[in-house]
Amino acid sequence: MSDLLKVTDLSVAYAGRSGSRTVTHGVSFAVAPGEVVALVGESGSGKTTTAQAVIDLLPAGGRVVGGRIELAGEDVTHASARRWRELRGRRVGLIPQDPGASLDPTKRIGDSVAEAFRIHRAAPRRVLGARVEELLDRVGIDDPARRARQYPHELSGGMKQRVLIAAAIALGPGLLIADEPTSALDVTVQRRILDLLEDLRRENGTGILLVTHDLALAADHADRVLVLREGRVQEHGPSAQVLRAPESDYTRRLLADAPTLATPVHRAARTAPDGEQPAVRVRGLSVEFGGHGLGARLRKEQPFRAVDDVSFEIPRGTTHALVGESGSGKTTTARVIAAFQSAASGSVEVLGEDVLTLDSARRRELRRRVQLVYQNPYASLDPRQTILDAVTEPLANFGLEGSAAGRRAHAVQALERVALPAELHHRRPRELSGGQRQRVAIARAIVLHPELLILDEATSALDVTVQAGILRLLDDLQRERGLTYLVISHDLAVVRQIADTVTVLRRGRAVEQSGTAALFADPHEEYTRDLIASIPGKVPS
Structure with missing residues (x-):
């Protein structure tokens, strides 16, 4: 049976102000009917570029400069735009990243x-x-x-x-290109989507090219794995062979950095001193949307309760996680704590302030002390600013660090702490990968030296090596500065690694709450057990 996709010696280059830059070098692989092939590697390794080249959707300035791409035996390397309109959707489908x-x-x-x-x-x-x-x-x-x-x-x-x-x-379509298709999904929805893709390949013989930074997901769902680094293939073979007995040092490092339930947790849970006021105290919080205004009353619409009587505390210097499925109320709760969302009832105290009664001046000051890193790095950065300007801006807004030169020096330090190379500091967001943009967003938050950092899926777009580095950075900052973290995540393997306490939300209500170790060792609720069972790369039974 012929391959659905065959890529031979593919090289892709981007035209820039300083000339053409080749970003993939001689990449070769194939996808057979009913087969899942995973492209894995760090942010900027060429995964997405390879996938975009396969379907002729390279960004402006990108072009194939070498090699051959075949779909079901047809050479489409330089196919016309008209031919690609016929192929996309019917012969090959794309699940984009963002x-x-x-x-x-x-x-x-x-x-x-x-x-x-x-x-x-x-x-x-x-x-x-x-x-x-x-x-x-x-x-x-x-x-x-x-x-x-x-x-x-x-x-x-x-x-x-x-x-x-x-x-x-x-x-x-016979071939699906899935570019990080589940990076924004909670684990139970992720499992349903992956089960759906599994059904498609089993029932219809659909071949899948899976682009992912999640090695646990690749281990569970891919037949073969292609490991990329700086646009070059490091390792290629059956997933069991590559991920259980990797030959390259690079693959071994990726596996060592990937958090799963099999990863030992060495971090001791932190507790605050007795009698110290918590950084965050939430009591009976409820948030409603819709159902208000004259039109809604005339239509007799009932408000939708997104958060329903939720309570928890976060001791200073500790990390608390909110977990649950998409739509469970995690982000809404966080937005109330950050003073971006009003509440229907309840009380919320943050760093000694009642956030539900703040005037504009006190709210502005609180937002310097409380920083929120959003889930989507594409939407959280101004496309017109350079990366360095984006990180410098908050310092200027609050009049911190004196001179312009001083502010830029502090911004450079923040970018260095999130491992963003100096050669990227003067680029704009569109010139960076998704993971690199998220590192910029984290640098922009920590440059203000906040007391509370709210991380809304802040590592979901990061490859495992950068994620591991960011998690180590967050741990270091917490130890050095006594930072408090509220982490919102669908990645329970990460939560297990970094959180001291956890609240499990379902449909706006808190269904379980405890210390992290106790929750993972002995979850009381069926819903929590289902969340944990859905984590890819779990310890085999």
């Missing part, structure tokens, strides 16, 4: 999913609605008829990623 940037904010969800049917005239208009709802249901989106009428801003990051997957599989 759901926030990949969905048209002016289109309803149903229209985005139906687009492939319209482009290829693959279904009559009268059945489009039903087909779209079937696809949304298949990728695990609740109430698909209602969701199809909504816009992207009304969905969580995880739901938007599922919409992209529904659009990619709409026409049943």
Whole structure:
């Protein structure tokens, strides 16, 4: 049986102000029907560039400068734009990395999913609605008829990623290119999506090129693994062979840095001194959306309760994690703590301040002491600023560190602490990978020396080596400065490694709360047990 995809000696270059720069060098691999091949490696290793070249979606300035790309035996290396319009969607589908940037904010969800049917005239208009709802249901989106009428801003990051997957599989392409398809998803939804992809390859013979920084995921779901570093293949072979007995030092380092339930936890849980006021005290917090205003009252709409009677405390100098599925209320809770979201009821004290009653001046001062690192590095940086300017800006806004030269020196130090090379400091966000942009966002937060850092999926876009470095950095900062962390994460392996205490949220309510070690050793709730069982790379039973 012929390969669905065959890549031979692929080299890709980008044109820049200083000339052409080759970023992948002689990459070769193939994907057979019903096979999953994973491209793994650090941020900037060439994973996404390789995937984009395969489907002729390289960014401006990028071009194939060597090698050959074949789809089902057809040489498409230099195929015309018209031919690619015929191939995309029907022969090969793409699940892109960033759901926030990949969905048209002016289109309803149903229209985005139906687009492939319209482009290829693959279904009559009268059945489009039903087909779209079937696809949304298949990728695990609740109430698909209602969701199809909504816009992207009304969905969580995880739901938007599922919409992209529904659009990619709409026409049943033989080959799927999945670029970090589950990086924004909680573990239970991740498992459902991966089960869906498994069903597609088993039932339809779909071949999958999986681009991922998650080695545990690759170990669980890929038949073969290709390890890339700086655009060159370091290792290639069956996943069991590569990931259990790696030959290259680089692969061994990646595996050593990957957090899983098999990773021993050496960090002792921290506790605050008796009698010390907690950094954060949340009591009976409830947050509602909609159902207010004259129109809503006339329609008799009931408000949606996103957070329902949640309580917890975070002792100073410790790390507390909020975990749960997409839509469980984690980010909403964090936004209240950061004074970006009002509450329907309850109380929230942060660093001795009642955040629900702050005036604008005190709220501004609190936001210097409380920094929030968002999930999406694509949306959190100004595309017009250089990286160094982006990290310098908060110091200027608060009038800190004296002169402009002093502020820039502190910004450089912050960028160095998150391991961003000096040659990237004068580039703009579009010139950086997703993981590199997230490092900039973390540097921008720590440059202000905050007392509380809220990390909303802040390491979800990072490859395992950079993630390990960031986690070590956060641990060092906590020890040096007594920082307090609120971590929001769907990655329970990371939570187990860094958190002292955990609150498990489900549909806005706290269903379990305890010390991290106790929760993982003996979870009381079935929901918590299901979350833990869904973690990829867990210890074999």
